[in-house]
Amino acid sequence: MKSKTLVFTVLTSALFLACASGYAQNVKITPLGSHAGELCERDRATLFEDPTGVRILYDAGQSVTGGNDPRLGEVHMVLLSHAHGDHMGDRKLKALEAGSCEKVDTISAAPHSTTAEIAAAKHSAIMMVSPMGAFIARKIQNITGKPTDNCPEKGGVLNVPFAASCQANAQLGGSRILKAPGATAGVEITIVPASHDSTVSRELLTDPQKAALAVDNTSLYLGPPSGYVIKFTNGLTVYLSGDTGIHTEMKSVVGDFHKANLVLLNYGSSAISAYSATYAMNELIKPSAVIATHVNERATTSGKLRPESRTAALVKMQKRPVHLAISGRTMEFDGKANCVAGCN
Ligand SMILES: [Zn+2]
Ligand SMILES: [Zn+2]
Numbered sequence: 001m002k003s004k005t006l007v008f009t010v011l012t013s014a015l016f017l018a019c020a021s022g023y024a025q026n027v028k029i030t031p032l033g034s035h036a037g038e039l040c041e042r043d044r045a046t047l048f049e050d051p052t053g054v055r056i057l058y059d060a061g062q063s064v065t066g067g068n069d070p071r072l073g074e075v076h077m078v079l080l081s082h083a084h085g086d087h088m089g090d091r092k093l094k095a096l097e098a099g100s101c102e103k104v105d106t107i108s109a110a111p112h113s114t115t116a117e118i119a120a121a122k123h124s125a126i127m128m129v130s131p132m133g134a135f136i137a138r139k140i141q142n143i144t145g146k147p148t149d150n151c152p153e154k155g156g157v158l159n160v161p162f163a164a165s166c167q168a169n170a171q172l173g174g175s176r177i178l179k180a181p182g183a184t185a186g187v188e189i190t191i192v193p194a195s196h197d198s199t200v201s202r203e204l205l206t207d208p209q210k211a212a213l214a215v216d217n218t219s220l221y222l223g224p225p226s227g228y229v230i231k232f233t234n235g236l237t238v239y240l241s242g243d244t245g246i247h248t249e250m251k252s253v254v255g256d257f258h259k260a261n262l263v264l265l266n267y268g269s270s271a272i273s274a275y276s277a278t279y280a281m282n283e284l285i286k287p288s289a290v291i292a293t294h295v296n297e298r299a300t301t302s303g304k305l306r307p308e309s310r311t312a313a314l315v316k317m318q319k320r321p322v323h324l325a326i327s328g329r330t331m332e333f334d335g336k337a338n339c340v341a342g343c344n
Contacts (some may be wrong), residue, residue, distance in 0.1 A: 025051050025234045026332035026340055029264075031293060032071050033327025034063040034093055039292070039299040039311070040101040043327060044087060046240075046264060046293065047072070050232045052183035054160055057124070058228070058240055058264075059087045060114040062106050063327070066092045067114075067121030071328070075122040076160035077168070077178055080115050081194065081242030081266075082225035083132055085201035089114025102298040110203045116140045125151045125158060125168045127176055127189060131223035132198065133169030139204075140165045157186055172224055185233040192253050194244035196225040196271060229258045235335025238262045239285065243294070246276040251284040261337040263287045264325075266294035267314055274314040282319055288337035290318060293325035300324065 027050060033043030044061030056077045062085070064072070081087055091106040092114045099105030109117065116139035119126050126136055126148075137148035144165065151158050151166035157177045158168055168176045172193050179186035199219035202210050213220060227242040239260035254260050263285060267277060281290060292299075292311055299311040303326055306312060315322045323331060323343045332341040 026334055027232045027234060027236045028330050028332055030330045031325035031327050032064055034104040035097055035101045036328040037303045037326060038101050039295060039324045039326055041297055042104045043325060044294055050187045052180040052233050054178045054180050054187045057118060060089045060118050061087050062089055062091045063093060064114055066109060067117035075118060075124045078115060078119045078124045078126050079228055080128040080132060081227060082196060082198035083200040083222040090201035090203045108203060112139050112143055113204055116143060119165050120144050123162050123164050125162055125166050127168045129191060129223040129226055130169045130171060133167055135222055137167050172226060187233060188231040190229045192227045192229055193249045194225040194227045194242040195247040196243045198222050198225040229254060229260055236262060236333050236337060238264060240264045241266050243268060243271045245272055246280050250280050255285040260285060261288045262333060264291045264293060267292055268294055268296045274317055277314060278317040289321045291323045291325050
């Protein structure tokens with residue numbers, strides 16, 4: 001009897017340890033929106049944490065308060081898909097929970113942008129297409145008073161944390177590997193194409209530049225728009241679509257080559273319709289799961305999808321699980337893109 005109890009104890013302990021170590025292998029994804037517990041009109045910013053501790057912020061946008069946002073914690077890398085104000089962050093939240101979910105209360109983030117503020121405050125690397133990266137690097141310099149140098153790279157690897165903000169910019173198709181102290185594997189980030197625009201908000205330009213553009217009502221283009229593919233150390237491969245219409249590289253680059261198994265989908269009717277987003281998921285990328293963000297509407301009430309929302313119509317059309325990017329809720333994904341905690 002005693003030995004049976006012992007065997008049982010050993011087995012349950014082994015099972016617990018297996019579960020605990022499995023648990024530790026999850027990637028944590030936390031949307032930083034304007035209103036905790038909801039998916040709101042301006043929500044963009046998303047924080048990723050690899051099991052090894054590497055932390056990446058994607059598209060700081062307007063749903064954060066800037067470099068002082070208490071939800072950020074450590075940020076090793078700041079990614080930016082394109083120059084539009086709702087992504088670069090020409091405005092910022094007046095305060096956490098300011099305004100309502102459908103009409104968020106923001107203040108100007110000029111002249112710096114939330115992207116530059118956060119990268120400066122957190123000593124983060126920036127990785128974005130080179131022309132936009134050079135623009136953000138100058139803004140970081142304007143805050144810190146020091147040039148934003150290239151990130152120190154050793155054997156093709158960027159070791160985090162960094163002593164100061166630095167540039168790891170690249171072109172479409174370029175990639176970088178980020179490694180945490182003591183980790184055996186790194187997180188690989190690749191810039192991938194998007195089909196959109198990447199002109200910068202005039203608010204973030206200096207006065208002479210603003211005036212020159214105003215005369216002809218033109219905008220300044222900061223290189224091609226992009227998305228990203230991030231390969232985490234547990235095998236999870238996430239495609240961050242950026243703002244984009246449907247395009248053929250979704251199949252060749254993102255689906256066939258990178259084999260993304262999770263998509264963070266920017267849904268906004270000026271870029272992609274529910275039908276084309278559905279075709280992209282079902283026929284081109286074929287991920288195991290999707291996270292819906294950038295929905296440009298109040299998609300939830302008390303965290304539940306509003307049945308009359310455009311987002312609800314999109315979700316209904318999908319063949320695979322769609323998780324809502326609920327602000328402040330940390331979702332955990334295993335290497336096969338199963339959401340194992342924190343999903344709806
Ligand atoms: Zn956008
Ligand atoms: Zn855009």
